[in-house]
Amino acid sequence: LSIETIVAAVLTFMVWSYLLGDNPAFRVAEHLLVGTAAGYAAVVAWFNVLQPAAERALVSQLSPLAVLPLILCGLLAMRVRRPTWLNGSAVAVAFLVGVGSGLTVGGALFGTLWSQVTAAAALSLDPADYGDLQPALSSPAFWQSLAILIGTIGAFFYFAFNTRPGGRLGGPGGAFIRFWSGVGLWIITMALGALFANAAMARFSLLIGRVQWLLDALGTAWPPLVTGR
Amino acid sequence: LERASVASEVAESPPSAPAPEEMPDWLRDLGLAAPPTEPVSPDATAASSATLGPLPATAAVPADVPEQPEVPEWLSRLVRATAEEATPEAGAPAAAAFEPTPSRPPADTAAEVVGPPAAQPPAAPAADTFEMIGTADLAPDEVPDWLRELEMIQAVPVDSVPPAWETPSASTTSGDIEDEVPPWMDDLQPLRSLAAGSADAGAPPSAEETGTESPVVAPSSEEYVAPEWLAELQSLVESPPEAAPSAPAISTGPLPPGETTPDWLRDLGAGPAGSGIVGVSGPVAEPGQLPDWLTQLKPAEVDTIPGVERIPPAEAASTEPLSTEEDAIESLRARLGMPRLPDVEGAALIRDIVSEPAATATEPPPRRSLVNTMIWVLIVIAILLGIAILSLAVLSRAQELLGGPAFQRFLDSPVGAGLVAGLEAYRAPLATLPDDAVVLMGIDYSPATEAEMRPLAEMTLRDLLGQRARVVTVSLRPEGAALAHQLLLSQADRYPFGERTLNLGYLPGELSGLRSLVALGDLPLYGTLPTACARLAECPAWEDVRTLDDVALVVEVADAAAPVRWWLEQLSTTSAAARPMVAAVSAAAAPEVRPYYNPAAPGPARLQGVISGVTGAAAYELSLRQPGRAVRSLAAQSAAHLGLVVTALVGTFVGLRARAVGD
Numbered sequence: 067l068s069i070e071t072i073v074a075a076v077l078t079f080m081v082w083s084y085l086l087g088d089n090p091a092f093r094v095a096e097h098l099l100v101g102t103a104a105g106y107a108a109v110v111a112w113f114n115v116l117q118p119a120a121e122r123a124l125v126s127q128l129s130p131l132a133v134l135p136l137i138l139c140g141l142l143a144m145r146v147r148r149p150t151w152l153n154g155s156a157v158a159v160a161f162l163v164g165v166g167s168g169l170t171v172g173g174a175l176f177g178t179l180w181s182q183v184t185a186a187a188a189l190s191l192d193p194a195d196y197g198d199l200q201p202a203l204s205s206p207a208f209w210q211s212l213a214i215l216i217g218t219i220g221a222f223f224y225f226a227f228n229t230r231p232g233g234r235l236g237g238p239g240g241a242f243i244r245f246w247s248g249v250g251l252w253i254i255t256m257a258l259g260a261l262f263a264n265a266a267m268a269r270f271s272l273l274i275g276r277v278q279w280l281l282d283a284l285g286t287a288w289p290p291l292v293t294g295r
Numbered sequence: 296l297e298r299a300s301v302a303s304e305v306a307e308s309p310p311s312a313p314a315p316e317e318m319p320d321w322l323r324d325l326g327l328a329a330p331p332t333e334p335v336s337p338d339a340t341a342a343s344s345a346t347l348g349p350l351p352a353t354a355a356v357p358a359d360v361p362e363q364p365e366v367p368e369w370l371s372r373l374v375r376a377t378a379e380e381a382t383p384e385a386g387a388p389a390a391a392a393f394e395p396t397p398s399r400p401p402a403d404t405a406a407e408v409v410g411p412p413a414a415q416p417p418a419a420p421a422a423d424t425f426e427m428i429g430t431a432d433l434a435p436d437e438v439p440d441w442l443r444e445l446e447m448i449q450a451v452p453v454d455s456v457p458p459a460w461e462t463p464s465a466s467t468t469s470g471d472i473e474d475e476v477p478p479w480m481d482d483l484q485p486l487r488s489l490a491a492g493s494a495d496a497g498a499p500p501s502a503e504e505t506g507t508e509s510p511v512v513a514p515s516s517e518e519y520v521a522p523e524w525l526a527e528l529q530s531l532v533e534s535p536p537e538a539a540p541s542a543p544a545i546s547t548g549p550l551p552p553g554e555t556t557p558d559w560l561r562d563l564g565a566g567p568a569g570s571g572i573v574g575v576s577g578p579v580a581e582p583g584q585l586p587d588w589l590t591q592l593k594p595a596e597v598d599t600i601p602g603v604e605r606i607p608p609a610e611a612a613s614t615e616p617l618s619t620e621e622d623a624i625e626s627l628r629a630r631l632g633m634p635r636l637p638d639v640e641g642a643a644l645i646r647d648i649v650s651e652p653a654a655t656a657t658e659p660p661p662r663r664s665l666v667n668t669m670i671w672v673l674i675v676i677a678i679l680l681g682i683a684i685l686s687l688a689v690l691s692r693a694q695e696l697l698g699g700p701a702f703q704r705f706l707d708s709p710v711g712a713g714l715v716a717g718l719e720a721y722r723a724p725l726a727t728l729p730d731d732a733v734v735l736m737g738i739d740y741s742p743a744t745e746a747e748m749r750p751l752a753e754m755t756l757r758d759l760l761g762q763r764a765r766v767v768t769v770s771l772r773p774e775g776a777a778l779a780h781q782l783l784l785s786q787a788d789r790y791p792f793g794e795r796t797l798n799l800g801y802l803p804g805e806l807s808g809l810r811s812l813v814a815l816g817d818l819p820l821y822g823t824l825p826t827a828c829a830r831l832a833e834c835p836a837w838e839d840v841r842t843l844d845d846v847a848l849v850v851e852v853a854d855a856a857a858p859v860r861w862w863l864e865q866l867s868t869t870s871a872a873a874r875p876m877v878a879a880v881s882a883a884a885a886p887e888v889r890p891y892y893n894p895a896a897p898g899p900a901r902l903q904g905v906i907s908g909v910t911g912a913a914a915y916e917l918s919l920r921q922p923g924r925a926v927r928s929l930a931a932q933s934a935a936h937l938g939l940v941v942t943a944l945v946g947t948f949v950g951l952r953a954r955a956v957g958d
Contacts (some may be wrong), residue, residue, distance in 0.1 A: 083675045091672045107773040114776065114800045118819040118829075169806040169865070177864025181900035185893055206713075207895070257886060263939075264908070265883040268747055268854075270935040271909045274928045275746020 067287040075283055078276060189215055217253040224250030441527070621650055697933035699926040702910075703917055718914050720894040721904030722758065724848050724875040730763040732847035733840050735812070738770045738779035739851065739858035744881060745778065750912035750925040751879035752782050752852045758919060759850070760790050767815075767831065767840070769799040771808060771858055776800040780822050793824045797831060809865040816841040843869060849876040856880070856887035859902075863891055867900035875903045882908030 080095040123132035142158035189211040196202035223246035695701075705711045728734065736756070740748040759766050768779035776798065783796040790796055800821025802808030811818065816832030828834035832841055839845060849871075851862050859878050866872060875897060880888050885907035892902045906915060909932050912925035 079676045079679065080672065082679065083672060086671070086675060089671065090668050103774065106777070110773040110776055110801050111803065114819070114821060115803050165807055169810065172868060173806065173861070173864030177867040177900045178860065181863075181867065181898075182890060185890075185896070185901070188896055260886045261883070264885055266939060267932070267935070268744075268881050268883040268908065270939075271747040271882065271928070271932060272744060274909075274931040274935065275749075275924070277931070278924065278928055279746070 067283065071283045071286075075280060078280065186214070186218055191215070216249060220246050220248075220250030220253045222250065223247045224254060621646075694930045696930070698930040699913075699917065699922055701933070702913055702926070702929050706914060706917065714910065714914055717904070718906055718911065718918055721877050721879070721906045721915075722918070723894070724877055724903050725755075725758050725762055725764075728759070728762050728764050728847055732762075732764045733845055734759050734764045734766050734848045734850060735815075735843075735846045736766050736768045736779075737849070737851040737853065737858065737862060738768050738775045738782065739772055740778065740854035740881070741772065741774050742778065744854040747881055747909060748852060748854050748879075749782070750909065750916070750923060751906065753785065753923070754912060754915040754919065754921070754925075755850055755852065755879055756782060756786060756796075757921065758915075760786060760795060761919075764847075765795050765797075765837070767797045767799060769812070769818075770801055771805055771861070773801050776821050791825070792822070793826060793834065794836060797824075797834065797837065798822050799831065806861055806865060809861060810869075812843050813869060814841075815843050815845065843871040843874075846871060846874060849874055851876065851878045852880075853878065854881040854884065856884040859884070859888050859891070863900045863902070872899035876901070877904035878902050878906075879911070880905065880907050882910075 077095050077098065080091040083089055084092040119135060123129075123136055138158045138161060141154035142162075143155075144153075145155040145159075191208070191212060193199040193202035193208075196205045196208055202208045223243055226243060226247065706715055736752075736759070738752060740752075756766060766783075768783060770776050770779055779800075780798050783792050783798055786796070792798075798821040799818050802811060802818075804811070816830065818831055819829055820831060820834070824834065826835055828837075831837055843866075849862065849866065851859050853859050859880060863876065866874065866876065878888055878891075885905070888902065888905055888907075891900065892905045894903050897903050906912070909925050909928055912923075913929050916923045916926050
């Protein structure tokens with residue numbers, strides 16, 4: 067039973083003491099977690115990111131292009147204290163915003179939107195794609211494709227708030243939209259229910275894992291506690 | 296007050312004696328004008344006083360007054376009849392009554408006019424006059440309003456008619472009076488009647504009031520009191536509306552026995568009763584200084600506003616000590632004459648808030664001492680340990696029912712076919728990897744979720760290393776670098792760190808950090824390596840790895856959906872878009888990652904395999920026949936599942952029942 071295990075066990079109990087209400091033990095553990103996380107992130111950022119980049123830019127690969135990130139870092143630091151006649155931090159911020167926006171928009175368009183549209187369009191309900199009608203009806207893939215198609219259409223119609231068809235077919239058109247909107251509502255409800263249930267089970271898994279670790283640690287120190295013999 | 300002011304002004308000015316030639320033509324045509332030299336008997340004066348009352352000072356029509364031919368015929372007949380009916384002694388005075396007689400000294404008049412009260416009203420001549428007027432000859436439309444009023448006055452006892460001296464001006468018509476009198480003065484009508492009955496002796500009209508210095512002898516008490524209607528009639532006949540107003544003067548003279556000066560007259564600046572001079576030259580009350588009796592008689596206008604409550608004077612004048620701020624505000628409002636406004640929306644709430652006593656500063660709870668805190672912590676630890684020990688027996692039994700064996704039976708059943716199919720899809724790209732293939736493995740979870748994610752990552756790493764693949768870990772989170780290092784070191788006994796495993800550590804910038812993977816061989820390494828290499832391509836057995844194209848498979852282990860999406864989106868726009876990708880995610884992130892899962896049609900931004908949660912890790916362990924932490928936690932996981940299901944069912948039942956009861 068190492069000192070690390072003891073400290074970890076004590077900290078675990080300190081966090082669980084919040085079940086009895088806010089108390090100094092919980093706050094100590096909370097502050098320790100935040101402090102160590104911030105310190106660890108700073109250390110990792112320096113030794114894993116900044117120091118290698120500085121060495122590469124100033125020593126091994128001395129070039130104007132390699133120095134550019136350092137210049138941008140210096141300009142970004144001007145946000146803290148800068149001369150009144152210079153607003154160099156705007157350049158660094160503009161660079162960050164521009165790169166971030168470009169990557170986000172490009173990735174969302176070609177990585178999510180386009181891929182999802184093509185995947186939905188590739189769904190097939192043709193029994194020939196599954197061999198025949200009987201194999202298609204017995205294939206989970208067929209029913210899965212059908213469920214995906216219905217769910218996608220329903221979810222789209224659920225968000226068609228401002229659609230009010232007119233003309234001769236306005237009545238049937240409105241009924242059509244209301245029907246699919248109701249289907250979409252049920253689909254969205256089930257999706258949110260699945261999200262909630264999975265999140266709850268994930269948190270239970272974390273609790274179970276921690277208790278299991280405690281039992282393992284205590285079993286190492288006192289085997290009869292775990293084995294019962 | 297205005298009346299008093301005008302009276303004082305007029306009284307101070309010498310009365311004018313209109314010349315006979317100032318008599319209007321129409322009046323002269325009527326024969327009312329008598330020679331001024333003609334003697335006037337006291338009886339005639341009395342008759343004229345009883346009939347037409349004292350003439351005002353402005354009875355003399357100015358010379359420039361235009362002729363008024365529109366005098367109606369009935370009025371002419373009235374005057375004529377009056378003159379004829381009068382006695383021979385009174386006939387001339389009756390006509391002379393319309394003519395000013397400036398020969399009489401005002402002092403004598405003042406002394407003689409103050410007559411007895413109107414206890415003996417000379418109502419008979421007036422009644423006769425009205426009878427002579429007779430409206431029978433006139434059509435109903437032709438009867439003027441003032442005549443109707445006169446008829447009504449005739450029907451009323453004289454005692455109830457206010458004396459003529461109370462009119463603001465003798466030359467003012469009744470219609471003008473009504474226009475000028477404010478509405479609140481209408482309520483004073485009973486008072487005026489009362490004053491006419493009780494205090495008429497205090498301020499009877501006199502020749503001095505009217506500004507007329509009549510040479511007639513002082514009339515008797517019976518002759519003095521003239522009804523108002525008669526004065527109005529006289530003023531209507533003799534003075535047009537634009538004539539200069541005359542003010543009644545307050546006579547000075549001895550008060551009759553038993554009579555005293557009324558309070559209102561004393562408040563107007565008059566001297567004490569019997570002083571002789573009342574109001575003629577005394578101080579005039581300021582307009583803003585209303586006497587008490589008048590102020591009390593003034594109706595409260597706010598009382599007429601619906602919902603407005605006036606604070607009674609008694610309450611306003613209360614001198615009792617004020618208990619609360621609200622009482623102080625009410626008292627101040629009463630003193631200032633502010634009405635008590637009705638409660639409106641929000642006013643009650645604001646009043647309640649304001650009237651609430653100031654909250655006293657709450658004392659902080661006593662701080663627990665360190666000893667007490669430690670005692671509490673020990674108690675908690677003891678309770679938890681007790682629960683853990685007592686549950687061991689249950690867990691050992693539950694392990695048999697809900698643990699690995701039961702889960703294996705579940706996987707073998709048709710119900711678990713979906714989970715098995717997902718696991719097979721996840722493992723398919725791994726199983727087809729060639730030897731020494733480079734696998735890029737993202738470790739994007741935190742220590743908080745390690746209990747759930749570590750089995751997934753560990754089984755995936757074992758499987759990859761078992762396929763003789765080379766694994767490079769990278770993390771988009773700072774703490775992920777250490778977790779990845781621990782993960783690699785956990786397999787170091789069979790696969791030494793640096794030979795088939797490397798850790799690139801933390802990639803800052805999230806999306807942009809993923810783009811830096813294009814130059815994969817140039818990235819620095821994390822951790823201490825047995826060989827002296829700072830970058831991936833410099834390490835032995837890794838010299839062939841230069842770019843992202845050298846990667847055969849991408850495996851993402853994340854506790855959230857966002858890192859998985861970042862990987863998919865950024866890799867889909869690079870040359871490694873065609874590389875297969877699988878993901879092992881937390882159960883909470885699985886629903887958001889599933890849309891990218893499409894094993895049937897692999898391509899850019901597609902996941903060929905997804906496993907999630909403890910159940911996925913347990914299935915992986917059982918599939919590799921390496922039971923580990925996931926399988927051990929299955930019993931507790933299943934028990935938690937059952938507990939959640941029961942809780943959900945009970946909650947649903949209670950909710951439906953509560954709704955039914957509510958309905």
